[in-house]
Amino acid sequence: MIVLPECALMTPDGCDCLTALVLMPPFRHRLTTSAMVLVPQDPVRILPNDRPLQATFQTAGLLLPVVPGGNECHLYSLAEDDNAMTDTSRHTHWEQVYTTKGEREVSWFQESAEPSMELLRATGASADTRIIDIGAGASRLVDTLVHGGFQNVTVLDLSEAALSTARARLGARAETVQWIAADVTRWEPAQTFDVWHDRAAFHFLTEDTDRAAYVERMRRAVRPGGHVILGTFALDGPERCSGLAVVRYSGETLADTLGADFQLLATISHLHTTPWGSQQSFQFSTFRVA
Structure with a gap:
């Protein structure tokens, strides 16, 4: 001691x-x-x-x-070393985060869901666009979408506690959203989507097998001609988050990771300010699915 x-x-x-x-x-x-x-x-x-x-x-x-x-x-x-998390340890970690911390006690909290909404609008998304938010946690993007009239919104996260927080915040409107508690690397998509959105989930996948499983599910879940929006820590962003190692990306390295089925359309830089005032460098890349 x-x-x-x-x-x-x-x-x-x-x-x-x-x-x-x-x-x-x-x-x-x-x-x-x-x-x-x-x-x-x-x-x-x-x-x-x-x-x-x-x-x-x-x-x-x-x-x-x-x-x-x-x-x-x-x-x-x-x-123990956390660089290679098992399915069980990953679930345990995020359940602990969302059962012991409030929304504003995590570095990724956003009051306003930008630049995600700007990028969604740029894909031509409308009220009937089928959107899935991957690794959403208790994000307020779903609130913005529901209040903005989007009618086909799905939220997926590993943590049941995170989803419960978001559902409680939405109240009766939560009934208009499809909620999925699952590990995206093990999830079996039952439908296709027009837009796949992920802010700050993919960069936690540090193992090749987990990244390959993620990309394979994304390929199956997004219709040809649909869009993928991935926000990760940029090359000059943090090396760790929530006590876990991350993989940092540029638009080009992310495109290389996803493969030829995903055409890189645009990449923007974004500086996120945490609830306690520190800043984190992100990149958001938009892809079209072949």
């Missing part, structure tokens, strides 16, 4: 609000313990809660729980 007296809670750029680095103020040097290296980060406000905080050591890629107590914090129980 490592005890850091008079520690302060800090949040590294690109991580969740309740994800914290523990540093000793004043911080004049690097503190190295075992494989861990703690480096200074900008302080942020830690939202009140009654749960143990989770510390992410961004440099070493390690997860440790943090229990604040008086003038000291205790760090313990190194987590």
